[in-house]
Amino acid sequence: IIETGATPVFADIDPVTRNIDLDLLEKAITPRTKAILPVYLSGLPVDMDRLYGIARDHKLRVIEDAAQAFGSTWRGKKIGSFGDMVSFSFHANKNVTSIEGGALVLNNEEEAVLAQKYRLQGITRTGFDGMDCDLLGGKYNLTDVAARVGLGQLKHVGRFTEKRRELARAYFESFANGSAVRSGVQLPVQNFTDSNWHMFQIALPLERLSLTRSEFMGQMKERGIGTGVHYPALHLFTLYRARGFHEGMFPHAEKYGASTVTLPLFTQMTHDDVTRVVQAVDEICAAHAI
Ligand SMILES: Cc1ncc(COP(=O)(O)O)c(C=O)c1O
Structure with missing residues (x-):
């Protein structure tokens, strides 16, 4: 607003x-x-x-x-x-x-x-x-x-959207089979009718892990898997802090912003790629479970 x-x-x-x-x-x-x-x-x-x-x-x-x-x-x-x-x-x-x-x-x-x-x-x-x-x-x-x-x-928007939805489904299936759900990784809403699946983000259960998000992303990178952060809570940026915004004002955005990791999702991906990404998440979480 x-x-x-x-x-x-x-x-x-x-x-x-x-x-x-x-x-x-x-x-x-x-x-x-x-x-x-x-x-x-x-x-x-x-x-x-x-x-x-x-x-x-x-x-x-x-x-x-x-x-x-x-x-x-x-x-x-x-x-x-x-x-x-x-x-x-x-x-x-x-x-x-x-x-x-x-x-x-x-x-x-x-x-x-x-x-x-x-x-x-x-x-x-x-x-x-x-x-x-x-x-x-x-x-x-x-x-x-x-x-x-x-x-x-x-011309390809329909095809791109369909492919992205298919890959998102593959992510949910892989996560359902893996141990990551048990380790508390939070998945996005399963919506295959409205969303174009521009991104697929998980939220890490950092309170149950002995590594930071940055270390998690580093370990994904070592396995050749790129990740991103979309997005940190905006009100904690310097620009907004200077206008009086601070921690505690928007707890859900703060928690999500500190724990979210964007996983790869692009139309050339295969189901095997998705499985490999989820396996990597699983293994890293399992190796660092507190
Ligand atoms: C949610 C959102 N808003 C605004 C923008 C800005 O779009 P653009 O980079 O085309 O200016 C982006 C993308 O970068 C975005 O993801």
């Missing part, structure tokens, strides 16, 4: 979905609130009916950070095909990429024209030779080259 003034109001995550907790979101709304900014972590949408119900009740705009949710759906409708302002990223690590760039989806002509002006120097062109500038725009245009790359990728 953004209030007028520069400091955002955060709401904690739901520890199961790892997305914004909509009960807490509603409690965080103040008379100064202008908009709600949900993030769909790893491509899993929040309850969109409830989100837009809250927005309607409080007369708020919704700016969807759907950066990771291209190809995801809600009740059969693609994310971005409905809603208020929906932004997607086509950065190189996204399911569909133009290397850099993204898209903003708007639902009314007036705002679309305004966004087009802001995108490219505030300029409006008419006919063959007309040019005017009535506001100070920036330079946020997707280059033609990037657009060409993106269009090439776009």
